[in-house]
Amino acid sequence: xxxxxxxxxxxxxxxxxxxxxxxxxxxxxxxxxxxxxxxxxxxxxxxxxxxxxxxxxxxxxxxxxxxxxxxxxxxxxxxxxxxxxxxxxxxxxxxxxxxxxxxxxxxxxxxxxxxxxxxxxxxxxxxxxxxxxxxxxxxxxxxxxxxxxxxxxxxxxxxxxxxxxxxxxxxxxxxxxxxxxxxxxxxxxxxxxxxxxxxxxxxxxxxxxxxxxxxxxxxxxxxxxxxxxxxxxxxxxxxxxxxxxxxxxxxxxxxxxxxxxxxxxxxxxxxxxxxxxxxxxxxxxxxxxxxxxxxxxxxxxxxxxxxxxxxxxxxxxxxxxxxxxxxxxxxxxxxxxxxxxxxxxxxxxxxxxxxxxxxxxxxxxxxxxxxxxxxxxxxxxxxxxxxxxxxxxxxxxxxxxxxxxxxxxxxxxxxxxxxxxxxxxxxxxxxxxxxxxxxxxxxxxx
Amino acid sequence: xxxxxxxxxxxxxxxxxxxxxxxxxxxxxxxxxxxxxxxxxxxxxxxxxxxxxxxxxxxxxxxxxxxxxxxxxxxxxxxxxxxxxxxxxxxxxxxxxxxxxxxxxxxxxxxxxxxxxxxxxxxxxxxxxxxxxxxxxxxxxxxxxxxxxxxxxxxxxxxxxxxxxxxxxxxxxxxxxxxxxxxxxxxxxxxxxxxxxxxxxxxxxxxxxxxxxxxxxxxxxxxxxxxxxxxxxxxxxxxxxxxxxxxxxxxxxxxxxxxxxxxxxxxxxxxxxxxxxxxxxxxxxxxxxxxxxxxxxxxxxxxxxxxxxxxxxxxxxxxxxxxxxxxxxxxxxxxxxxxxxxxxxxxxxxxxxxxxxxxxxxxxxxxxxxxxxxxxxxxxxxxxxxxxxxxxxxxxxxxxxxxxxxxxxxxxxxxxxxxxxxxxxxxxxxxxxxxxxxxxxxxxxx
Numbered sequence: 001x002x003x004x005x006x007x008x009x010x011x012x013x014x015x016x017x018x019x020x021x022x023x024x025x026x027x028x029x030x031x032x033x034x035x036x037x038x039x040x041x042x043x044x045x046x047x048x049x050x051x052x053x054x055x056x057x058x059x060x061x062x063x064x065x066x067x068x069x070x071x072x073x074x075x076x077x078x079x080x081x082x083x084x085x086x087x088x089x090x091x092x093x094x095x096x097x098x099x100x101x102x103x104x105x106x107x108x109x110x111x112x113x114x115x116x117x118x119x120x121x122x123x124x125x126x127x128x129x130x131x132x133x134x135x136x137x138x139x140x141x142x143x144x145x146x147x148x149x150x151x152x153x154x155x156x157x158x159x160x161x162x163x164x165x166x167x168x169x170x171x172x173x174x175x176x177x178x179x180x181x182x183x184x185x186x187x188x189x190x191x192x193x194x195x196x197x198x199x200x201x202x203x204x205x206x207x208x209x210x211x212x213x214x215x216x217x218x219x220x221x222x223x224x225x226x227x228x229x230x231x232x233x234x235x236x237x238x239x240x241x242x243x244x245x246x247x248x249x250x251x252x253x254x255x256x257x258x259x260x261x262x263x264x265x266x267x268x269x270x271x272x273x274x275x276x277x278x279x280x281x282x283x284x285x286x287x288x289x290x291x292x293x294x295x296x297x298x299x300x301x302x303x304x305x306x307x308x309x310x311x312x313x314x315x316x317x318x319x320x321x322x323x324x325x326x327x328x329x330x331x332x333x334x335x336x337x338x339x340x341x342x343x344x345x346x347x348x349x350x351x352x353x354x355x356x357x358x359x360x361x362x363x364x365x366x367x368x369x370x371x372x373x374x375x376x377x378x379x380x381x382x383x384x385x386x387x388x389x390x391x392x393x394x395x396x397x398x399x400x401x402x403x404x405x406x407x408x409x410x411x412x413x414x415x416x417x418x419x420x421x422x423x424x425x426x427x428x429x430x431x432x433x434x435x436x437x438x439x440x441x442x443x444x445x446x
Numbered sequence: 447x448x449x450x451x452x453x454x455x456x457x458x459x460x461x462x463x464x465x466x467x468x469x470x471x472x473x474x475x476x477x478x479x480x481x482x483x484x485x486x487x488x489x490x491x492x493x494x495x496x497x498x499x500x501x502x503x504x505x506x507x508x509x510x511x512x513x514x515x516x517x518x519x520x521x522x523x524x525x526x527x528x529x530x531x532x533x534x535x536x537x538x539x540x541x542x543x544x545x546x547x548x549x550x551x552x553x554x555x556x557x558x559x560x561x562x563x564x565x566x567x568x569x570x571x572x573x574x575x576x577x578x579x580x581x582x583x584x585x586x587x588x589x590x591x592x593x594x595x596x597x598x599x600x601x602x603x604x605x606x607x608x609x610x611x612x613x614x615x616x617x618x619x620x621x622x623x624x625x626x627x628x629x630x631x632x633x634x635x636x637x638x639x640x641x642x643x644x645x646x647x648x649x650x651x652x653x654x655x656x657x658x659x660x661x662x663x664x665x666x667x668x669x670x671x672x673x674x675x676x677x678x679x680x681x682x683x684x685x686x687x688x689x690x691x692x693x694x695x696x697x698x699x700x701x702x703x704x705x706x707x708x709x710x711x712x713x714x715x716x717x718x719x720x721x722x723x724x725x726x727x728x729x730x731x732x733x734x735x736x737x738x739x740x741x742x743x744x745x746x747x748x749x750x751x752x753x754x755x756x757x758x759x760x761x762x763x764x765x766x767x768x769x770x771x772x773x774x775x776x777x778x779x780x781x782x783x784x785x786x787x788x789x790x791x792x793x794x795x796x797x798x799x800x801x802x803x804x805x806x807x808x809x810x811x812x813x814x815x816x817x818x819x820x821x822x823x824x825x826x827x828x829x830x831x832x833x834x835x836x837x838x839x840x841x842x843x844x845x846x847x848x849x850x851x852x853x854x855x856x857x858x859x860x861x862x863x864x865x866x867x868x869x870x871x872x873x874x875x876x877x878x879x880x881x882x883x884x885x886x887x888x889x890x891x892x
Contacts, residue, residue, distance in 0.1 A: 071832065073829075073832070073834075073843060074832075074833065074834045074835055074838045074839050074842060074843060075834045076834075077788070077789055077835065077838040077842060078784060078785050078788035078789060078838070079784065079785065080783070080784060080785060081784060084784070107828060107831060110828040111827075111828040111829045114827060114828050114829065115829065222782075283775060285779065286775035286776065286778055286779040287774075287775055287778060287784065287842075288778075288784050289778045289779055289781065289782045289783050289784040289786070290779075290782075291779065291782070292779055315842070316838075316839075316842040316843045317829045317842075317843055317845075318829070319829070319845070322768070322771075325768075326772065326775075328733075329729060329732035329733055329772075330732065332732055332733060332734075332735045333731065333732040333735055333736075333737065333738055335735065336668075336735045336736075336737070337526075337735050338524060338525065338526060338527060338530070338733060338734050338735040339524050339525065339526060340735070342523070342524035343523055343524060381557075381560060381847070382553060382556040382557040382560050382870070382873075382874075383519075383557045383560065383561065383763045383764070383765070383846075385553060385874055385877055385878075386517065386519070386520075386877055386878065386881045387520065388519075388520045388521045388522075389520055389523065392520045392523045392524070392762075393520050393762075396520060396523060396733075396761070396762040396763075397519060397520060397762050397763055399763075399765070399845055399846060399847050400829075400845060401827070401845050401847035401848065402847065424828070427828075428828075428831055431831055431832055432831075432832065435832045
């Protein structure tokens with residue numbers, strides 16, 4: 001399919017065009033820039049998307065979520081963490097069937113698209129036939145799908161990773177499978193090493209269809225170092241979990257750590273020295289009372305930090321526009337410096353840094369040769385008038401629901417209030433059926 | 447006009463109805479509750495708003511903004527505070543004509559309505575013919591309009607307040623004029639006392655058309671006590687600005703202080719003892735790097751705290767949904783306690799506590815005898831599925847642009863994507879004209 005996006009602000013990583021144009025052929029961007037120039041290359045057979053008065057940006061990237069947990073958004077808010085997990089989340093998760101995991105991912109994919117997100121990185125339980133990858137594929141969202149690993153079920157989890165790699169990695173040019181050790185306090189040191197080697201093996205074997213990365217959680221809970229040390233009888237040098245992982249030899253540029261809230265200088269050095277990537281999840285970190293990651297320090301060190309929402313059970317949405325704004329606001333207030341994480345940096349975190357965090361080349365920008373993942377924003381609502389600086393507007397003013405059109409891998413998925421080629425109501429029906437069943441099964445226990 | 451809102455979740459301060467109904471006659475709510483009951487009273491001549499599958503809530507209340515500054519949203523982001531003020535905001539403000547103030551207020555009123563806000567409290571410069579009150583009236587937004595007072599222009603400012611009271615107070619049942627001393631560091635002690643007496647006099651003379659309150663800024667900047675002390679050669683006891691104001695005898699239940707970030711126990715005691723009201727403005731406080739107000743302490747003390755956005759030049763929107771969520775998130779993260787400011791409290795802050803903060807009876811709830819200020823939310827977007835707890839949904843999931851219908855003082859102002867009885871494009875044209883002129887005049891200086 002050929003698409004010509006005509007007019008409107010065009011925001012690329014290099015430049016802002018006041019009147020831009022983009023040409024797409026199949027799943028690739030073939031031209032992007034000033035409208036007058038781009039127009040010259042428009043031949044026959046291009047579908048035209050009129051974007052004058054709108055804004056064209058790279059599709060946003062959510063570098064950390066648990067997309068199937070969209071089923072649990074708002075299920076249990078305002079509880080202490082342990083009560084939240086033990087009394088609410090784990091009991092209902094225990095009732096999940098493979099189909100529920102797929103349905104939750106479909107719902108989360110719809111939400112992501114509606115909010116201008118074109119790629120997510122997710123981490124959850126896996127079943128060969130129905131899982132997060134199958135759910136994303138049914139909707140058509142690009143995803144890096146981590147398969148969770150815990151020490152107490154490691155054999156099954158590793159079988160799942162191998163199964164997922166052979167079955168879903170590279171599918172439709174949209175899915176990449178990732179190795180997903182849950183966290184230092186749930187994965188023993190030997191298993192970390194085994195998984196690091198597994199990733200390397202997988203990358204060599206399946207890398208032609210896309211890089212295989214590790215996605216995990218590190219330094220989310222303030223007590224995590226202590227718990228890890230006690231549970232696995234290991235020494236955490238000066239309480240630095242990243243130093244501990246570094247000593248295990250598992251840190252490298254394909255290691256994506258979510259949260260990274262409680263960081264000493266040792267942590268930051270280990271992250272930097274190994275070119276580890278960070279996913280910053282400010283909303284979940286705040287909502288669960290976990291803390292504020294000093295990402296201004298990481299950015300100053302040149303460390304790649306992408307943005308994540310975490311699962312909708314602790315957010316309760318998949319809104320990367322909201323995350324951009326809160327990221328910038330939080331760093332300004334903890335530093336007392338209003339110049340901290342300016343709009344341009346927050347925008348990069350939601351796009352090109354997100355791509356780098358996932359080791360995913362070809363997304364996060366609008367330029368020839370890049371994958372055609374594009375979001376178009378309607379600027380007609382009163383809260384978007386006037387406009388002085390489009391990128392500042394993007395971070396501080398534009399709301400996720402201002403998104404007007406979303407293109408993923410060259411396909412129009414959402415346009416002017418409607419999902420294209422997706423039966424939304426049938427997804428909602430499935431969601432409601434799953435939720436009713438889960439609630440009745442959980443109430444049977446209580 | 448008679449309106450029957452039929453079906454949908456109905457959220458009142460007392461109760462959540464799963465299938466609710468509301469009857470409005472003229473500008474008042476005459477019945478609200480379970481749909482089956484309410485239906486019995488529907489006679490002839492009711493306009494019907496179908497709200498099944500939607501959510502009916504009290505119109506939201508923004509207790510602090512500078513609504514005309516909507517013209518400057520995004521004009522100068524990511525600058526240090528003094529540079530922001532001196533190099534950017536003040537020079538362009540100096541070029542404002544009275545008509546610009548009115549036009550900015552009209553734009554801000556449109557934005558507020560689009561986002562489900564039905565009452566604002568604003569504070570700005572005044573001109574008898576064209577001002578924030580006249581702008582709000584042209585759109586039909588309810589407003590408490592503070593007239594700013596500074597020591598160095600006090601005679602003119604006090605004349606303005608008296609003029610505004612006689613000309614605008616009570617107009618259309620929508621406008622109340624408030625006395626607006628700017629802040630402790632810009633208003634000398636004698637003037638504080640004079641303005642406190644002026645408020646009392648005005649309340650006695652004009653109170654039949656609505657209470658007259660004081661709206662001001664206190665303890666926004668960390669250096670404010672020091673600056674105040676030096677500028678006016680006064681002692682600020684232990685650095686407590688509220689104690690200082692208490693000693694002047696100007697604190698009482700009609701005193702609304704915005705920001706209140708830097709609070710000692712002395713401050714909190716002075717606030718509580720005098721039943722002072724607080725407007726919490728977390729987004730502006732973060733964006734300017736001013737600090738985080740410990741409002742969980744105030745709430746625990748039973749102090750009334752409403753929510754504010756501050757002016758769009760430091761936010762950059764008038765979005766009270768966003769403010770509710772950030773309020774809750776911020777207190778959870780600074781206390782490390784995920785139960786802090788739960789959804790129900792944040793919702794009250796945006797509604798009934800907001801009403802109390804403005805000493806405005808008859809708004810902030812949906813019940814017979816209250817003014818018909820109502821917001822209806824469309825729940826059909828994927829990020830609002832499923833629903834477990836409507837109030838939690840309201841705070842953590844619903845976005846301002848999910849607002850579907852807004853009724854103010856019994857009039858439908860916005861319905862299903864369209865402003866009713868308002869020529870939006872003519873407002874936008876005026877805004878663009880004002881902005882072009884202002885920018886050209888500012889660039890003439892540079």
